[in-house]
Amino acid sequence: xxxxxxxxxxxxxxxxxxxxxxxxxxxxxxxxxxxxxxxxxxxxxxxxxxxxxxxxxxxxxxxxxxxxxxxxxxxxxxxxxxxxxxxxxxxxxxxxxxxxxxxxxxxxxxxxxxxxxxxxxxxxxxxxxxxxxxxxxxxxxxxxxxxxxxxxxxxxxxxxxxxxxxxxxxxxxxxxxxxxxxxxxxxxxxxxxxxxxxxxxxxxxxxxxxxxxxxxxxxxxxxxxxxxx
Amino acid sequence: xxxxxxxxxxxxxxxxxxxxxxxxxxxxxxxxxxxxxxxxxxxxxxxxxxxxxxxxxxxxxxxxxxxxxxxxxxxxxxxxxxxxxxxxxxxxxxxxxxxxxxxxxxxxxxxxxxxxxxxxxxxxxxxxxxxxxxxxxxxxxxxxxxxxxxxxxxxxxxxxxxxxxxxxxxxxxxxxxxxxxxxxxxxxxxxxxxxxxxxxxxxxxxxxxxxxxxxxxxxxxxxxxxxxx
DNA sequence: GTCTATATCAGGATAGAC
DNA sequence: GTCTATCCTGATATAGAC
Numbered sequence: 001x002x003x004x005x006x007x008x009x010x011x012x013x014x015x016x017x018x019x020x021x022x023x024x025x026x027x028x029x030x031x032x033x034x035x036x037x038x039x040x041x042x043x044x045x046x047x048x049x050x051x052x053x054x055x056x057x058x059x060x061x062x063x064x065x066x067x068x069x070x071x072x073x074x075x076x077x078x079x080x081x082x083x084x085x086x087x088x089x090x091x092x093x094x095x096x097x098x099x100x101x102x103x104x105x106x107x108x109x110x111x112x113x114x115x116x117x118x119x120x121x122x123x124x125x126x127x128x129x130x131x132x133x134x135x136x137x138x139x140x141x142x143x144x145x146x147x148x149x150x151x152x153x154x155x156x157x158x159x160x161x162x163x164x165x166x167x168x169x170x171x172x173x174x175x176x177x178x179x180x181x182x183x184x185x186x187x188x189x190x191x192x193x194x195x196x197x198x199x200x201x202x203x204x205x206x207x208x209x210x211x212x213x214x215x216x217x218x219x220x221x222x223x224x225x226x227x228x229x
Numbered sequence: 230x231x232x233x234x235x236x237x238x239x240x241x242x243x244x245x246x247x248x249x250x251x252x253x254x255x256x257x258x259x260x261x262x263x264x265x266x267x268x269x270x271x272x273x274x275x276x277x278x279x280x281x282x283x284x285x286x287x288x289x290x291x292x293x294x295x296x297x298x299x300x301x302x303x304x305x306x307x308x309x310x311x312x313x314x315x316x317x318x319x320x321x322x323x324x325x326x327x328x329x330x331x332x333x334x335x336x337x338x339x340x341x342x343x344x345x346x347x348x349x350x351x352x353x354x355x356x357x358x359x360x361x362x363x364x365x366x367x368x369x370x371x372x373x374x375x376x377x378x379x380x381x382x383x384x385x386x387x388x389x390x391x392x393x394x395x396x397x398x399x400x401x402x403x404x405x406x407x408x409x410x411x412x413x414x415x416x417x418x419x420x421x422x423x424x425x426x427x428x429x430x431x432x433x434x435x436x437x438x439x440x441x442x443x444x445x446x447x448x449x450x451x452x453x454x455x456x457x458x
Numbered sequence: 459g460t461c462t463a464t465a466t467c468a469g470g471a472t473a474g475a476c
Numbered sequence: 477g478t479c480t481a482t483c484c485t486g487a488t489a490t491a492g493a494c
Contacts, residue, residue: 026459026460027459027460030459030460045277046275046277046363046364046367047277048274048275048276048277048278049277051486051487051488052487052488052489053486053487053488061460061461062460062461062462063461063462063488063489063490064459064460064461064462064489064490064491065459065460065461067488067489067490068459068460069459072488072489073488073489127366130362130363130365130366131363132426133359133362133363133425133426134275134359134360134362134363134364135275135363136359136425136426136428137275137356137359137428138275140428140429142426143426143427143428144426144427146426147423147426147427175443178419178439178440178443181419182415182419182443182444182447185414185415185418185419185422186411186414186415186447189414189418189419189422190407190410190411190414190418193414193418194376196362196365197361197362197365197371197372197373197375197376198372198373198376199365199366199369199372200369210407211407214404214407214411215411217451218411218415218447218448218450218451219447221447221450221451222446222447222450222451255477255478256477256478259477259478280468280469280470281469281470281471282468282469282470290478290479291478291479291480292470292471292472292479293471293472293473293477293478293479293480294477294478294479296470296471296472297477297478298477301470301471302470302471459494460493460494461492461493461494462491462492462493462494463490463491463492463493464489464490464491464492465488465489465490465491466487466488466489466490467486467487467488467489468485468486468487468488469484469485469486469487470483470484470485470486471482471483471484471485472481472482472483472484473480473481473482473483474479474480474481475478475479475480475481476477476478476479476480
């Protein structure tokens with residue numbers, strides 16, 4: 001389709017300067033095709049039942065190429081999961097910074113936890129989560145990676161926000177890290193637990209709102225500083 | 230070692246009455262040996278990586294016998310897990326009934342959730358839990374079974390206790406089922422979540438007590454009826 | 459770097475004697 | 477009911493040409 005390494009030596013940019021392509025340009029595309037095919041297969045079948053033959057046919061690349069790139073099945077699996085994990089949580093980033101300044105704290109917390117729940121309950125993320133949990137004993141690295149990603153994306157920023165709200169005199173949480181865990185657990189965690197064992201259950205928006213609101217009220221009943229009334 | 234079906238026809242009890250043994254007495258013992266060996270193999274390797282050959286050697290029974298008893302690998306797996314699940318939760322039964330009459334509600338809730346946590350965080354139960362979660366897509370029945378067992382053993386009785394405490398005027402929980410989920414989630418759930426992804430981490434009793442107590446305080450801050458003070 | 463063709467072996471499952 | 481011996485498919489991984 002596009003320029004390949006074969007004719008790359010004669011290609012020039014707008015200034016007539018030869019474009020030196022990454023010698024592994026085609027290799028990179030193949031590498032990505034392998035990763036995509038492998039991800040689909042691993043998510044559908046799990047690690048052990050996944051077949052390198054199936055990954056080979058779906059990727060359109062020969063099996064020998066896969067082994068040249070990734071060495072063996074374990075390394076391919078780790079590369080695939082480690083590549084997927086951070087990107088799935090990327091949707092959660094923006095919602096934390098404004099929390100400390102929100103005029104209506106309850107509404108802000110409900111919005112935050114609802115966003116968390118909506119992302120984390122997505123079927124593809126739940127499937128990935130089940131896969132990682134099931135393979136933790138075989139791949140302990142994935143547990144550490146999962147912990148780091150969820151901490152950086154969820155618990156870490158939330159803990160900081162709770163600390164800041166404490167400084168502002170709006171919350172009274174002696175242990176902000178634990179308070180953050182409690183807020184997550186009593187909102188997202190409840191819904192996640194049910195969905196973990198019931199993969200095909202629909203995400204009922206009304207139930208989501210009800211559980212999340214009740215969890216936020218639980219949190220505020222314990223940690224909110226009573227306004228002058 | 231012991232009496233087998235071969236010489237059973239001549240065995241008599243204390244009254245001289247011939248003991249008619251269950252014709253499948255030896256078969257039952259073999260069946261149990263298969264289940265034990267299979268449980269060890271499945272818990273160690275997962276479903277797909279578990280080997281019927283390994284189960285065969287460890288059980289001391291021939292492979293053909295295993296297939297006569299259980300038909301195929303899937304049915305063996307389901308029989309094993311369905312057999313283990315209820316027994317692992319049997320340790321939780323007694324602690325619920327006395328809850329409504331406890332003089333010190335906070336202490337009683339801390340004791341209850343501590344017992345829950347101590348059992349559910351046991352490494353063998355965590356391993357079983359990871360296995361079931363990882364195989365949910367292949368065996369949706371296990372998800373329903375898991376839900377039923379945990380509901381009957383945990384959430385159900387706890388919901389009833391909260392309802393009863395509401396009738397007694399000691400709690401004010403408009404949705405007892407949700408309140409029960411919140412109590413579990415913000416105590417056991419937090420510890421379980423961490424251990425799910427960190428299989429080798431020790432269960433720190435001090436941390437357990439701290440998290441459980443804080444979760445109970447969270448629960449009571451929202452639902453306890455203030456005593457006359 | 460990439461492919462075709464193949465080595466090598468373990469997997470689940472069964473036939474048939476006893 | 478139980479065993480021994482075996483079938484056959486599919487698995488991961490590699491050798492060697494281009």
